[in-house]
Amino acid sequence: MQAAEFHFCPQCGRPLDKSMIGDQLRKNCLYCSFVHWGEFSLGVGGILWQENKVLLVERAADPGKGLWTIPGGYVEQGEQIYEAVKREIREETGLFSEPQALIAVWDWPGNKHMIYVVFLMCHLGGILQADPAEVSNLGFFTIEECHGINITDLSLKLVRTSYANRTGLNRTSEIEVIGNLTTLYQIDGKAWPETS
Numbered sequence: 001m002q003a004a005e006f007h008f009c010p011q012c013g014r015p016l017d018k019s020m021i022g023d024q025l026r027k028n029c030l031y032c033s034f035v036h037w038g039e040f041s042l043g044v045g046g047i048l049w050q051e052n053k054v055l056l057v058e059r060a061a062d063p064g065k066g067l068w069t070i071p072g073g074y075v076e077q078g079e080q081i082y083e084a085v086k087r088e089i090r091e092e093t094g095l096f097s098e099p100q101a102l103i104a105v106w107d108w109p110g111n112k113h114m115i116y117v118v119f120l121m122c123h124l125g126g127i128l129q130a131d132p133a134e135v136s137n138l139g140f141f142t143i144e145e146c147h148g149i150n151i152t153d154l155s156l157k158l159v160r161t162s163y164a165n166r167t168g169l170n171r172t173s174e175i176e177v178i179g180n181l182t183t184l185y186q187i188d189g190k191a192w193p194e195t196s
């Protein structure tokens with residue numbers, strides 16, 4: 001995704017300049033302290049299994065109109081990702097759920113740096129009902145049925161990866177889920193961030 005080009009300072013409204021800051025040419029404001037450090041977006045997704053079927057939604061609007069995905073969306077300013085995934089699933093599907101484990105973190109460091117955090121969810125209740133503004137259809141699908149619908153590659157990969165851990169998560173199996181996370185990075189050819 002292409003990031004928007006900023007021409008004016010969002011703090012004081014004057015034209016932005018460019019300066020070398022922290023070894024990179026960055027847009028900054030010569031009148032106030034503003035520095036444009038970059039464009040980032042943070043998304044969350046939730047995988048909710050019922051027996052051997054997973055909750056999927058058909059997107060009613062772009063991006064991805066007509067495609068089936070796991071429920072999710074963008075994190076609000078000041079909102080914890082844990083709360084964001086619960087809210088998105090509730091808004092899109094009417095179901096109440098709770099994160100059980102971290103399934104994956106996707107990292108797309110492009111012009112706009114996008115991060116997508118995916119949780120395995122535990123179903124708490126609620127009545128399945130689509131939010132027509134965001135979701136045109138929804139339901140629970142087996143992995144076999146997932147192959148028969150227009151599902152995104154990423155959602156299908158996440159569904160398949162989480163299948164083995166869909167029930168009975170405890171402290172021990174959470175370690176296995178983290179193992180899968182590393183594997184997912186390797187599948188996409190992306191390096192696990194080095195820790196020093």
Ligand SMILES: [Zn+2]
Binds near residue numbers: 010011014031
């Ligand atoms: Zn300024």
